[in-house]
Amino acid sequence: MKIIRNPKQMTAWSKEQAVAGGTIGFVPTMGFFHEGHLALMRRAGELADQVVVSLFVNPTQFGPQEDLAAYPRDFDHDQELAVGVGVDVIFAPESEDMYPTGFNTTVTVGEELTDRLCGAVRPGHFAGVATVVSKLFNIVRPDLAVFGEKDFQQLAVIRRMTEDLNLGVEIIGHPIIREQDGLAMSSRNTYLQEAEREAALSLSRALAMARTMTADGERHVESLTAALQKFILSFAGTELDYISFVDQFTLQPVVEVNKDTVLALAVQINGRVRLIDNGFVAGDEK
Amino acid sequence: MKIIRNPKQMTAWSKEQAVAGGTIGFVPTMGFFHEGHLALMRRAGELADQVVVSLFVNPTQFGPQEDLAAYPRDFDHDQELAVGVGVDVIFAPESEDMYPTGFNTTVTVGEELTDRLCGAVRPGHFAGVATVVSKLFNIVRPDLAVFGEKDFQQLAVIRRMTEDLNLGVEIIGHPIIREQDGLAMSSRNTYLQEAEREAALSLSRALAMARTMTADGERHVESLTAALQKFILSFAGTELDYISFVDQFTLQPVVEVNKDTVLALAVQINGRVRLIDNGFVAGDEK
Numbered sequence: 001m002k003i004i005r006n007p008k009q010m011t012a013w014s015k016e017q018a019v020a021g022g023t024i025g026f027v028p029t030m031g032f033f034h035e036g037h038l039a040l041m042r043r044a045g046e047l048a049d050q051v052v053v054s055l056f057v058n059p060t061q062f063g064p065q066e067d068l069a070a071y072p073r074d075f076d077h078d079q080e081l082a083v084g085v086g087v088d089v090i091f092a093p094e095s096e097d098m099y100p101t102g103f104n105t106t107v108t109v110g111e112e113l114t115d116r117l118c119g120a121v122r123p124g125h126f127a128g129v130a131t132v133v134s135k136l137f138n139i140v141r142p143d144l145a146v147f148g149e150k151d152f153q154q155l156a157v158i159r160r161m162t163e164d165l166n167l168g169v170e171i172i173g174h175p176i177i178r179e180q181d182g183l184a185m186s187s188r189n190t191y192l193q194e195a196e197r198e199a200a201l202s203l204s205r206a207l208a209m210a211r212t213m214t215a216d217g218e219r220h221v222e223s224l225t226a227a228l229q230k231f232i233l234s235f236a237g238t239e240l241d242y243i244s245f246v247d248q249f250t251l252q253p254v255v256e257v258n259k260d261t262v263l264a265l266a267v268q269i270n271g272r273v274r275l276i277d278n279g280f281v282a283g284d285e286k
Numbered sequence: 287m288k289i290i291r292n293p294k295q296m297t298a299w300s301k302e303q304a305v306a307g308g309t310i311g312f313v314p315t316m317g318f319f320h321e322g323h324l325a326l327m328r329r330a331g332e333l334a335d336q337v338v339v340s341l342f343v344n345p346t347q348f349g350p351q352e353d354l355a356a357y358p359r360d361f362d363h364d365q366e367l368a369v370g371v372g373v374d375v376i377f378a379p380e381s382e383d384m385y386p387t388g389f390n391t392t393v394t395v396g397e398e399l400t401d402r403l404c405g406a407v408r409p410g411h412f413a414g415v416a417t418v419v420s421k422l423f424n425i426v427r428p429d430l431a432v433f434g435e436k437d438f439q440q441l442a443v444i445r446r447m448t449e450d451l452n453l454g455v456e457i458i459g460h461p462i463i464r465e466q467d468g469l470a471m472s473s474r475n476t477y478l479q480e481a482e483r484e485a486a487l488s489l490s491r492a493l494a495m496a497r498t499m500t501a502d503g504e505r506h507v508e509s510l511t512a513a514l515q516k517f518i519l520s521f522a523g524t525e526l527d528y529i530s531f532v533d534q535f536t537l538q539p540v541v542e543v544n545k546d547t548v549l550a551l552a553v554q555i556n557g558r559v560r561l562i563d564n565g566f567v568a569g570d571e572k
Contacts (some may be wrong), residue, residue: 105394
């Protein structure tokens with residue numbers, strides 16, 4: 001496995017693959033790999049000849065009050081895990097090479113997709129994501145890229161941007177990978193203390209509860225939301241960021257649940273750890 | 287010469303060139319070619335194996351009160367001229383293929399480069415330019431692109447964006463091409479009536495006057511601006527948009543002229559035709 005730090009070297013490597021006729025599957029990450037990341041890398045390996053994983057904790061997608069400095073990092077262990085799933089290149093640029101002095105360009109996706117859900121409490125977050133992903137796509141020049149459906153709004157924003165800017169990258173969504181107890185895998189789960197684990201399970205259990213209620217005939221978002229709110233707040237230390245029933249493509253809120261409706265949840269645990277989860281509530285499960 | 291209308295077909299053609307090892311020189315235009323455009327195409331031909339010219343009157347860079355509908359078009363004549371200078375492909379997409387329903391992404395360059403000069407009177411113009419050029423670069427995938435220095439602020443914005451988004455395209459600026467009487471070539475010159483031609487010459491003559499004054503030792507922007515204003519307004523029907531002495535890279539206004547200072551001018555003729563011109567005022571002439 002190669003480790004490339006310089007963007008121009010990364011592009012040169014990718015151009016060689018293109019000339020040789022090989023396809024590139026790409027997984028952009030912020031590192032601290034867990035089974036969720038590894039599943040994306042395996043999927044990229046099934047779909048393309050070469051797998052490139054970027055490892056970059058992107059400062060522009062963190063707000064001033066957020067956990068940029070504390071975000072967990074373990075490059076040595078990440079390398080071992082990546083080798084284990086057959087990754088060909090880790091692209092791990094320095095921040096100064098991604099955002100040199102004078103950097104002054106932003107890619108934004110319209111507010112219909114970015115000002116709600118996580119965007120409402122994380123202003124500028126999706127501009128940071130769209131800008132860095134467009135940069136990474138231009139540097140790595142992949143044929144396809146695999147993203148986790150856990151960051152469901154991010155996936156919608158990236159699909160929109162990729163199409164709109166003619167980036168020519170096929171975007172693949174990969175289902176959420178969960179712990180045995182149902183908790184959606186996340187690098188931020190390491191922030192959870194033992195006693196907070198139960199509260200963290202409120203998200204996946206609320207999803208299950210919404211599915212049961214829907215299957216039993218309850219389709220009104222207002223009634224579902226009231227029941228879920230009560231349920232989540234019954235766990236000690238939970239605070240709600242949002243409970244949203246939205247269309248999977250437009251992210252617009254819906255009044256009645258249908259097969260394209262995604263329930264998206266964001267919960268703060270003890271005002272310290274922010275967790276998200278999501279899933280379809282009616283029809284085929286995600 | 288090939289004419290390609292579909293973005294995906296354009297990209298497929300470009301990928302073939304890349305595999306075959308050929309380089310692509312690109313000239314983005316809004317058509318209605320004059321000697322200025324042809325000079326850019328010839329330059330692209332000197333620098334690359336294949337020349338692609340895009341011809342697209344981009345609606346998103348026109349303001350609601352601007353001349354989108356009236357903008358001059360003559361596709362047949364443009365084709366003949368392009369053949370004459372050895373262009374290999376004209377890429378002429380339809381607006382619906384560039385901005386399909388749901389389109390929702392914008393590329394912006396920071397206001398230090400975009401809120402002054404033409405950006406002050408054309409809000410949103412440079413976001414329109416940056417977005418369409420990034421799209422065109424992603425579709426055409428050129429090795430280099432040639433832009434006229436007449437649109438001097440546009441060139442600075444595109445250089446910034448191309449570097450910031452890692453587009454991997456070498457940006458070449460080409461000196462302004464002028465009519466025999468000094469008028470900078472522009473598709474909008476066709477709007478000028480015979481009697482307005484004299485007023486239009488106020489721009490190039492003001493540039494010459496600034497160079498003479500500077501060579502004679504006047505370096506204070508305030509004094510130079512006062513003299514130029516008086517001079518330009520002495521032509522019948524002229525109204526000033528701006529007279530700006532700025533750094534060629536940062537576009538920041540300067541107080542004293544030096545070798546990196548560009549004088550940028552925008553003048554309205556009879557409130558109907560807006561013309562721009564620019565040039566270095568001290569040191570080597572542009």
